[in-house]
Amino acid sequence: MKLSKGEKVANGTIYTSLTILAFLTLYPFWNTLVISFNDGLNTTLGGITFxxxxxxxxNYKAVLNDAMFIKALIVTIGRTVIGTFMAMFFTSIYAYGLSKKYLKGKKIYMIFSVITMYFSGGLIPIYLLIRSLGMINSYAALVVPSLVGVYNMIILRTFFMGIPEEIEESAKLDGCNHIRTFFSIILPISGPAMATISLFTAVYFWNEWFTAGIYINDAAKLPIQNYLMNVMNSSNYAEQMAKLTGGIGKFTISTVTSRSLQAATIMVATLPIVMVYPFVQKYFVKGVLVGSVKG
Incomplete structure (x- = not known):
């Protein structure tokens, strides 16, 4: 189709704007990657761009030789895997129950759920609650407070409401109860929605640092984002790493600096969760579009 002059100008403006936006979005990540592979002392001279x-x-040898970093990485991986599985289990069950028209008190449950999206009990009451449950300085504190996300629950609830009731009625005729119907029929056909919410949840557990900063006192139990925060706040990180890893035997301060180590730590902390996206991308796109077109 032949485009008019005005349409060509509009398309050119759109493509140019999107290109500039993509560059502004990706360049900081790329520049950090470049700095992580550049000699630390050389980086201090400036001019490192592409x-x-x-x-x-x-820089990466120094980071991977740090025992605290490895512990933080293991904690974060465990938290992300276990937390995502448990959060999806409880959130999907909650959403499935609220998707039923015949549930008594359904509106009250929804009102109470939505209220928590706008108001909380406050940091001190929540801390006292976590302490009374004996979860201070425990791995449970990294997972349990975030098991049910109301926003994710609403998305799953909307998806479950779009599933034809005839499917569940057929299951009941075959002798399935609600639990069997949910796990054997509803979940298998909800793959796109579950994959999308699982991705959101996994990214949250990987990146979240505030909870650990409040409830965890043992440095060995801190996740990688808290470790990264300590690195970013440390002005003499390279010197500390040199002492921990034996100095010249592993690396020297003339080779790495605090900035180069920070860049390498950022990349190692970011790449694992970024690499998950390609594997769930097709489900992510389907999950976002689910319910957008109705017959």
Missing amino acids: WPRKFTIE
């Missing part, structure tokens, strides 16, 4: 000027992997 490519490393003096390539090295010493």
Whole structure:
């Protein structure tokens, strides 16, 4: 189809704006990656933009030789896997129950749920609650307070409400109860929605740091984002790492600096969760579009 002059100008403006926006979004990530592969002392001279000027992997060696970083990474992986599984279990069950028209008190449950999206009990009462449950300085504190997300529940509830009632009626005729129907029929056909919410939940558990900062006192139990925050706040991080890893035997301060180590730590902390996206992308797109077109 031949485009008019006005349409060409409009398309050119749109493509140019999107290109600039993509560059502004991706460049900080790319520049951090470049700095992480550049010699630390050389980086202090400035001028590192798109490519490393003096390539090295010493920054990553220093990070991976830090026992505290490895512990933080293991804690974060465990928290993300276990937390996502448990959160999806409780959130999906809650959403499935509220999707039923015949549920008594359904509106009251929804009102109470939505209220929590806008108001909370406050930091001190929540801390006292977590302490009374004996979860201070425990791994449970990293997962249990975030098991049910109301926003995710509403998305799943809307999806479940769109499933034809005839499917469940057929299951009941075959002798299935609500639990059997949910796990054997509803969940298998809800793959796109479950994958989308699982991705949201996994990213939340991977990136969330405030909970650990409040409830965890043992440095060995801190997740990777809290470790990264400590790195970013440390002005003499390179010197501390040199002492912990043996100095010249592993790396020297002339090779790495606090900034180069911070860049390498950021990349190692970010790439694992970014690499998940390609594997769930097709489900993510379907999940976002589910319910957008109705017959």
